[in-house]
Amino acid sequence: MPELVIETTGLRKEFSTRRGRRIAVDQLDLAVPAGGVHGFLGPNGSGKTTTIRMLLGLARATAGEMRLFGEPVPHRLPSVIGRIGAVVESPKFSPHFSGRQNLTLLARSIGAPTTAVDAAVDTVGLTGRDKDRFKSYSLGMKQRLAIAATLLKEPQLLILDEPTNGLDPAGIREIRETIRGLGESGVTVLLSSHILAEVQQVCTSATIIGRGRMLASGPVDELVGTSTAYRVAAPDPDAASRVLTEAGFTVRDGLLVETSDPAAVTRALGGAGIWLTELTPVRRDLESVFLELTSGTEMGASE
Numbered sequence: 240m241p242e243l244v245i246e247t248t249g250l251r252k253e254f255s256t257r258r259g260r261r262i263a264v265d266q267l268d269l270a271v272p273a274g275g276v277h278g279f280l281g282p283n284g285s286g287k288t289t290t291i292r293m294l295l296g297l298a299r300a301t302a303g304e305m306r307l308f309g310e311p312v313p314h315r316l317p318s319v320i321g322r323i324g325a326v327v328e329s330p331k332f333s334p335h336f337s338g339r340q341n342l343t344l345l346a347r348s349i350g351a352p353t354t355a356v357d358a359a360v361d362t363v364g365l366t367g368r369d370k371d372r373f374k375s376y377s378l379g380m381k382q383r384l385a386i387a388a389t390l391l392k393e394p395q396l397l398i399l400d401e402p403t404n405g406l407d408p409a410g411i412r413e414i415r416e417t418i419r420g421l422g423e424s425g426v427t428v429l430l431s432s433h434i435l436a437e438v439q440q441v442c443t444s445a446t447i448i449g450r451g452r453m454l455a456s457g458p459v460d461e462l463v464g465t466s467t468a469y470r471v472a473a474p475d476p477d478a479a480s481r482v483l484t485e486a487g488f489t490v491r492d493g494l495l496v497e498t499s500d501p502a503a504v505t506r507a508l509g510g511a512g513i514w515l516t517e518l519t520p521v522r523r524d525l526e527s528v529f530l531e532l533t534s535g536t537e538m539g540a541s542e
């Protein structure tokens with residue numbers, strides 16, 4: 240398998256609207272490595288769905304190149320589509336049939352063995368509820384059934400567009416566990432979401448976009464970087480804050496000290512006879528990385 244499962248170069252999509260031209264995707268270079276969960280992150284309207292639709296041949300690119308498993312798409316899409324599962328819109332299931340019956344019908348229609356149904360039900364954690372009617376399912380269970388449906392053909396790449404949309408915290412956690420398990424089993428998952436902090440918990444690598452453009456990409460650990468701030472506790476916080484400020488540190492509210500050198504904090508406080516009771520590294524999350532990258536500008540599509 241090529242190193243990159245998804246690759247786009249200079250990808251662009253313009254829509255003609257009554258108000259003129261809308262650029263939904265702008266010079267996007269996306270590189271998704273094989274294996275693990277890759278977050279495709281950006282606020283509402285930043286171009287995630289449009290990009291996914293172009294990759295899957297559901298929308299035509301205005302310019303740029305796309306490759307899936309090294310094959311140029313849409314030209315060679317038929318040769319790779321069998322290796323791809325995608326949940327882009329809510330699939331249609333029969334409400335009166337059970338989840339299992341729905342999956343069995345689907346399996347038959349694509350020539351997958353019934354053992355694939357057992358495996359898919361198990362992977363998404365629907366065992367025990369698979370014989371209940373679809374209409375009795377919670378939104379989270381319906382979403383997991385949608386993922387199970389894509390697993391029937393044992394895809395090597397799974398594309399999930401905002402799979403936790405509209406779910407409650409318990410539903411979000413269940414989907415997250417399902418996705419994590421899939422990533423660990425060797426499937427490459429492209430997970431689009433606008434909830435950055437939530438996605439951070441499950442992704443190994445990520446691409447952050449805004450206004451259809453790539454803002455940052457790479458392993459999540461590298462994106463969030465090492466700790467650049469430490470939370471300090473001391474018996475007299477005001478005195479500690481004064482000493483640290485005088486020593487040249489930037490001190491934010493709640494005794495949050497911006498530094499990558501915790502020993503220097505200890506030295507400065509100890510030198511002034513202040514003995515700290517806590518020194519905790521504060522890791523940035525993807526959300527703060529995103530806010531830094533965009534400085535709060537509107538990141539929907541540009542017109």
Ligand SMILES: Nc1ncnc2c1ncn2[C@@H]1O[C@H](COP(=O)(O)OP(=O)(O)OP(=O)(O)O)[C@@H](O)[C@H]1O
Binds near residue numbers: 284285287289401540
């Ligand atoms: N068919 C269309 N015609 C005109 N504009 C469109 C069309 N589809 C999408 N857009 C616009 O393109 C931009 C990107 O939309 P897209 O749905 O790709 O963003 P997104 O990042 O997936 O957002 P969300 O998280 O809300 O789904 C938006 O401004 C949207 O209004």
